[in-house]
Amino acid sequence: MAAAMQLAARAKGRADIRVTVVNATERFTERMRLHMTATRQQVADLSVPEMLEGTGAHFVRGWVTAVDADARTVRIDDDRTLAYDTLVYGLGGAADTSAVPGAEHHAYTLDSASDAELLGDRLTRLDGGTVVVAGSGLTGIETAAEIAEQYPAADVVLVGRQEPGASMNPKAGAYVRAALDRLGVRVRAGAEVRKVLPGGVELAGGELVAADAVVWTSGTRVSPVAAGAGLTVDERGRIVTDGALRSVSHPEVYAVGDAAAIRQGYGVMHGTCQGGMPTGVHAALSILRVLRGKQPKAFRFGYYHTPVSLGRTDAVVQFTRPDDSPRRICLTGGLAVRYKETVTASPWPTYGRMKKMPASGAFWPRGGRFTRIGRTK
Known part of the structure; x- marks a missing residue:
């Protein structure tokens, strides 16, 4: 666009x-x-x-x-x-459901609005139950937090090889894990899903984790x-x-x-x-x-930040170096929520300016939010 x-x-x-x-x-x-x-x-x-x-x-x-x-x-x-x-x-890209047997047939993804709506239909019919979110990266964190906040009766289990927030600085990573704990998300770090079944997932080593719904957020393919x-x-x-x-x-x-x-x-x-x-x-x-x-x-x-929502009322923003490695600076709580929402909504005023732009106009607001997030020269 x-x-x-x-x-x-x-x-x-x-x-x-x-x-x-x-x-x-x-x-x-x-x-x-x-x-x-x-x-x-x-x-x-x-x-x-x-x-x-x-x-x-x-x-x-x-x-x-x-x-x-x-x-x-x-x-x-x-x-x-x-x-x-x-x-x-x-x-x-799209969720890589081909890497693990059963993921393509038995797991929900968040690749499109229709995929998300299918998951929404399932969540509204759970009446509690267990939801396994496979993948402890940023998409997995946001998904697990959102489901846990909107469906407090559900038992949400976040399964992944790494601790949630492992790519952030210690303060930001600890904040992510504390927020998930507050929301009641059970974190299974150091675990690898080897197979997705109709009623749950099988971990490396053979352990079965029962689930009423599995959401696949582990890896992408093009x-x-x-x-x-x-x-x-x-x-x-x-x-x-x-x-x-x-x-x-x-x-x-x-x-x-x-x-x-x-x-x-x-x-x-x-x-x-x-x-x-x-x-x-x-x-x-x-x-x-x-x-x-x-x-x-x-x-x-150069990368600038990593904003992560933790439900509707909490978030963390990890500021980064251009190579995406974490800086010491981060935002948490309400300030991070407002920051992330501003960034998420930012394309629309920019597109509006593009539509009104004369042929010789500036293509990107100098000194503004977008030039800092992704600098194009």
Whole structure:
């Protein structure tokens, strides 16, 4: 969306440029709020066509089934084929339910609004019961906390190899664990799920943990479309890019967000909301530079923070170095809640500014929240 709106805003009035957005549904899913959808809380119903209205960008509803990078075409599920001169590839990650037997068939995920709604239906019918959240990373923490707060009669068990908050500094990590304890979440750290069963999970060593519902938040995978298209991908299937976010094998393809293996000085970026909008904007600016006969500039990015919700009234924000290692500074409690909500809501005023932006306007508010979170130069 950031790439499309930036391109459309700057290409207004140019008959030789047509921007098309392809998405499986008209609904724009805020993935950072899917744990709220799963617990039947009201979130904004955002429409992709409405968001694009007035930008000049066109919307095509369809599930992308294949890309032919040599023919420069995109195939969607109703057998339509769309031709392109330049492609921005943003098919991001999803829960990796293929790594553990039974996860694909017996576990719920938070990949889409419909997935979250399915989990919500199950939670409302539990009347207590046990919910196992598999994966003690940030998504697992937020999911376990949200379910425990919204369904206090449920027995929520968070299972993972590491202690929750292990990537944070000691103060922030201890705060996360204390909050989970306060909410009644039982943490099983140092445990590995080897199999998901219809009635629970089997841990390494053979122990069975009974559950009425299992939520899978352990690991992600990317769409196989990029590899099938003949693009150069890494071991995880992400498109390998040059410094300007172009595919190293097909430079007319730009990869953004979770779909891209983008190398920075500290290593390859990992999938995060912090990188999504900056990569989209940078891809748009690179495309526009190439259309003007110029070379695109290199993308530079540094992480800034890790905000984690702990229910609706508590949170922790771990500030980080550019390589995502934790700083000593963190926010907790109500201040962290307000900070996280501001960050989570931040794309919408930015998109609004993009829609009104003149062709020569600044693409990213200088000195503002977004340039600090993900710096693009």
